[in-house]
Amino acid sequence: MSHPKAATEFLKDQANSQWHDETLWMIRDKRDASSKSIPEWEELRNLASEIKDNVLSNLDKYLEQFEAQALKNGIKVHWAKDAKEHNEIVLTILQEKNCEAIVKSKSILTEECHLNPYLEKQGIEVVDTDLGERIVQFLHQPPSHIVMPAIHLKKRDISALFHEKLQTEKGNEDPTYLTNAARLHLREKFLGAKVAITGVNFGIAETGEFLVCTNEGNADMGVHLADTHIACMGIEKIIPRRKDLGVFLRILARSATGQPITNYSSHFRSPAKGKEIHLVLVDNGRTRQLAREKFKNSLKCIRCGACMNTCPIYRRSGGFSYGSTVPGPIGSILSPGLDMKKYSTLPFASTLCGSCSDVCPVKINIHEQLYEWRQEITKHHGAVGKGLSMKLASGIFKSPLAYQFSGSLMRKVIKSLPKSVIYNPLNIWGKSRDLPKAPKESFQDWYKRNRHE
Amino acid sequence: MSSREEILNSIRGIQKENKALPDIPNFQLEGDLVALFKSAIQANKGEILGKKEFENWIASTNFQHIISCSEAFHTYATQELPDDAHQLDHLELAILEVQFGVAENGAMWLDDSQLPHRALPFITEHLVLILSEENLVSNMHQAYDRIGSDHSGFGLFIAGPSKTADIEQSLVIGAHGAKSLRVVLL
Numbered sequence: 001m002s003h004p005k006a007a008t009e010f011l012k013d014q015a016n017s018q019w020h021d022e023t024l025w026m027i028r029d030k031r032d033a034s035s036k037s038i039p040e041w042e043e044l045r046n047l048a049s050e051i052k053d054n055v056l057s058n059l060d061k062y063l064e065q066f067e068a069q070a071l072k073n074g075i076k077v078h079w080a081k082d083a084k085e086h087n088e089i090v091l092t093i094l095q096e097k098n099c100e101a102i103v104k105s106k107s108i109l110t111e112e113c114h115l116n117p118y119l120e121k122q123g124i125e126v127v128d129t130d131l132g133e134r135i136v137q138f139l140h141q142p143p144s145h146i147v148m149p150a151i152h153l154k155k156r157d158i159s160a161l162f163h164e165k166l167q168t169e170k171g172n173e174d175p176t177y178l179t180n181a182a183r184l185h186l187r188e189k190f191l192g193a194k195v196a197i198t199g200v201n202f203g204i205a206e207t208g209e210f211l212v213c214t215n216e217g218n219a220d221m222g223v224h225l226a227d228t229h230i231a232c233m234g235i236e237k238i239i240p241r242r243k244d245l246g247v248f249l250r251i252l253a254r255s256a257t258g259q260p261i262t263n264y265s266s267h268f269r270s271p272a273k274g275k276e277i278h279l280v281l282v283d284n285g286r287t288r289q290l291a292r293e294k295f296k297n298s299l300k301c302i303r304c305g306a307c308m309n310t311c312p313i314y315r316r317s318g319g320f321s322y323g324s325t326v327p328g329p330i331g332s333i334l335s336p337g338l339d340m341k342k343y344s345t346l347p348f349a350s351t352l353c354g355s356c357s358d359v360c361p362v363k364i365n366i367h368e369q370l371y372e373w374r375q376e377i378t379k380h381h382g383a384v385g386k387g388l389s390m391k392l393a394s395g396i397f398k399s400p401l402a403y404q405f406s407g408s409l410m411r412k413v414i415k416s417l418p419k420s421v422i423y424n425p426l427n428i429w430g431k432s433r434d435l436p437k438a439p440k441e442s443f444q445d446w447y448k449r450n451r452h453e
Numbered sequence: 454m455s456s457r458e459e460i461l462n463s464i465r466g467i468q469k470e471n472k473a474l475p476d477i478p479n480f481q482l483e484g485d486l487v488a489l490f491k492s493a494i495q496a497n498k499g500e501i502l503g504k505k506e507f508e509n510w511i512a513s514t515n516f517q518h519i520i521s522c523s524e525a526f527h528t529y530a531t532q533e534l535p536d537d538a539h540q541l542d543h544l545e546l547a548i549l550e551v552q553f554g555v556a557e558n559g560a561m562w563l564d565d566s567q568l569p570h571r572a573l574p575f576i577t578e579h580l581v582l583i584l585s586e587e588n589l590v591s592n593m594h595q596a597y598d599r600i601g602s603d604h605s606g607f608g609l610f611i612a613g614p615s616k617t618a619d620i621e622q623s624l625v626i627g628a629h630g631a632k633s634l635r636v637v638l639l
Binding site for chain 2: 023040050053056058059060063064073080085129130132150153154155175176180182183186190191209215217220224240242243246247249257259260261262263264267271272283287291
């Protein structure tokens with residue numbers, strides 16, 4: 001599915017798509033207000049970016065240090081070169097524990113590895129415990145946003161869904177009522193699970209500890225009640241020192257939702273008595289991305305979602321239109337690195353306005369990388385659609401005579417062009433666009449007429 | 454070759470310009486720490502109480518299941534700690550002491566030494582945290598300075614009650630963890 005086609009689907013429900021656009025912009029506004037309350041905000045962005053630069057240039061050393069410290073702390077460390085190996089490692093641990101039902105908190109990495117369907121095929125019940133993720137899981141959908149997984153849904157949809165799945169009152173759309181129903185349903189799951197899976201926000205090389213940040217407290221409810229905690233972490237999530245967290249925890253939640261910090265920031269260093277922590281370190285294309293000089297900066301991402309909230313295309317096309325695990329601007333520079341052909345339309349789903357780069361808390365040059373990916377894709381797959389018209393335009397601009405002639409022609413043609421030429425199904429450009437009013441004369445003619453006055 | 458070696462070798466094989474690790478300046482926060490902390494907690498949908506207000510509040514409730522890990526408020530406990538955290542499911546109130554609070558964002562630090570069960574502040578219906586005004590730091594940089602190289606198996610910043618906005622961005626307090634957070638500032 002290409003981005004424009006999928007976006008067309010999303011835009012069919014005009015009221016919903018307008019709500020989506022406005023709501024994400026409201027979150028962008030909250031991010032602005034929150035960041036402006038910190039005088040050193042720009043300095044923090046620079047620091048975060050520099051710390052991540054240092055990580056990327058010493059990733060092997062930090063990973064070794066992190067592993068050594070984690071082992072010393074009693075954490076069991078596993079390495080997975082790809083999604084398949086990651087899923088197999090998780091399954092092996094579950095089989096060792098005779099575990100048939102797990103609870104899972106938000107992890108974009110496990111989405112990327114398609115862990116849920118893999119485990120479900122093996123007969124394991126997987127329960128996503130973040131409220132938004134549980135909602136989309138009930139609907140057999142992936143999350144449409146990395147911070148707000150169910151942002152594409154309205155409360156009437158969720159009310160109908162919970163009526164079916166959790167036997168809530170028909171037509172009761174009160175968010176507090178619906179959330180409480182999910183609380184009771186998931187409480188049972190927490191109390192029954194022997195193994196809990198989480199993602200990782202940051203891994204600290206110096207101490208071997210790792211952080212999980214949530215507002216709901218679902219990650220902690222899961223892991224502290226289970227006997228075994230499996231944490232799945234992309235290798236780029238390393239930071240060198242504990243004190244670097246001072247920088248990252250100040251920018252993460254502010255960039256994501258405008259909150260000063262998530263309500264829970266949990267630091268896991270060693271398992272509680274009688275329990276186990278397993279950490280799975282996953283590559284899955286990250287070392288390949290690191291080797292691409294132009295694109296390696298994309299690995300600095302801390303998954304705040306700010307680039308999605310600000311993006312005029314994401315806001316108006318929805319997360320599903322990208323067809324990738326991570327949607328939006330950052331997803332459009334990460335995904336082609338995984339599969340350039342499959343995700344070839346994503347770098348074009350951008351106005352290149354640069355707003356994504358402006359809000360990025362680790363200063364990834366997202367819009368520049370989008371532009372770079374366009375060139376890579378065009379080189380590999382050839383120009384599509386616009387090729388002929390661009391060649392024609394190039395010829396016209398090269399010759400002054402052709403330029404003058406085509407200009408006067410267009411001023412006449414635009415006026416008399418039948419509407420059917422612009423607004424027909426073959427002309428994609430004509431969708432939601434209007435032709436400009438043609439001026440009576442060219443600028444050159446106007447200047448000649450007026451220069452003496 | 455193991456996956457570990459494969460991953461590390463492919464990273465080693467990439468030509469990388471060495472970028473230095475920056476020093477983090479000693480950022481400060483202007484203003485009265487107590488006032489800033491109070492407004493941060495309120496913004497996070499928590500509540501601030503003095504000792505007297507707390508005592509009045511607890512007298513007005515009818516909780517049957519209270520665990521207190523605070524020396525100062527030990528008399529409010531109605532039960533001892535169970536061995537298994539699953540038995541905390543019906544807990545109505547947990548009273549815990551914290552090590553320090555952060556004025557800038559309302560976050561409060563606890564580690565295994567304040568948490569006889571790591572699940573305690575999450576599984577309880579309501580949570581009360583006890584903090585002394587002397588133990589306020591300005592921002593997260595000072596927070597990590599204060600933690601220093603302390604070694605605890607688990608450490609936690611709590612900044613508010615459990616919350617979610619996953620249904621149409623409507624804020625709901627009490628997703629999975631504590632439905633309310635009160636901070637008793639001494």
